Amino acid sequence: MNTLTNLNSRLLDAIRGEQFAGYDPFDSLNSTLLQATPLKNNEWVRLAWLQLGKRSPINLRPLLRVPKKRNPKGVGLFILGLLEDYRRTGEQQYLSEAKELGDWLLTQQSPRDQWQHSCWGYHFDWQARAFYVPAGKPNIITTCYVARALYALGETLGEQGFMDVALDAARFIVNTLYTEADGRRFLWLHSGRNRLCA
Numbered sequence: 001m002n003t004l005t006n007l008n009s010r011l012l013d014a015i016r017g018e019q020f021a022g023y024d025p026f027d028s029l030n031s032t033l034l035q036a037t038p039l040k041n042n043e044w045v046r047l048a049w050l051q052l053g054k055r056s057p058i059n060l061r062p063l064l065r066v067p068k069k070r071n072p073k074g075v076g077l078f079i080l081g082l083l084e085d086y087r088r089t090g091e092q093q094y095l096s097e098a099k100e101l102g103d104w105l106l107t108q109q110s111p112r113d114q115w116q117h118s119c120w121g122y123h124f125d126w127q128a129r130a131f132y133v134p135a136g137k138p139n140i141i142t143t144c145y146v147a148r149a150l151y152a153l154g155e156t157l158g159e160q161g162f163m164d165v166a167l168d169a170a171r172f173i174v175n176t177l178y179t180e181a182d183g184r185r186f187l188w189l190h191s192g193r194n195r196l197c198a
Contacts, residue, residue: 008085020078020101021068023061028053029125030135032065046127072108072120073142075101076149083152095156102153102162105146110138117172118165119143140177143169 015022028050029040039045053060079098086094110119119138126133133139147169154162 012081012085015078016097018068019070020075021070022074023059023066023068024071024074024122024124025054026050026122026126027066027069027124028061028064029127030066030069030123031061032067034064043127043132046125046132047129050127069123070104070108071123072105073122073145075105076142076145079105079149079153083156086156098153099157102150105150106165110136115172115176117175118147118168119172119176120146120169138172138176140173143172 028034029046031049031053034040034045034049053064053066079101082094082098082101085091086098105120108120108123110121112118115138120142121133121135121137121139122142123135125135147166150162150169151166154160154164154166
């Protein structure tokens with residue numbers, strides 16, 4: 001086993017040990033300490049709390065009681081990696097794990113009755129100076145990574161259902177995030193805010 005393959009195997013074992021869950025630089029608002037207080041409703045407290053978790057030179061998340069969670073975007077990347085390992089080795093375990101994660105992603109979609117299409121957001125609230133994004137609100141970044149992973153998984157497994165969900169995510173992007181105004185075309189990062197490109 002070469003060094004790169006060995007490193008990949010050790011990293012995957014560590015990720016499996018955490019059940020594909022972990023911390024994110026922006027997940028501090030998942031703190032059970034913060035959520036137990038009325039301060040969670042103050043935008044300036046949320047902004048400061050998020051920056052504290054993001055910028056601290058030491059990991060404060062255990063102290064702040066931020067749980068490790070699965071990130072739909074991260075899980076999409078794990079699926080793509082597992083599919084690469086399956087193609088490289090032919091070992092069924094990689095494909096089985098990818099399918100389990102794909103099934104999990106299907107349960108994590110943003111509310112379909114609100115968004116009409118398959119789409120995903122982050123698993124944490126996010127506060128910026130100008131706006132607030134609640135956990136689960138769909139965005140183009142997470143949705144693209146998840147859709148790409150589900151489509152590749154569906155192709156590999158020969159399961160049209162995964163591919164159909166991925167294609168429906170494209171309809172979310174076109175119908176909800178694509179905008180034309182003043183002769184320009186652009187995509188929003190999420191519904192109604194933060195232009196991605198012009």
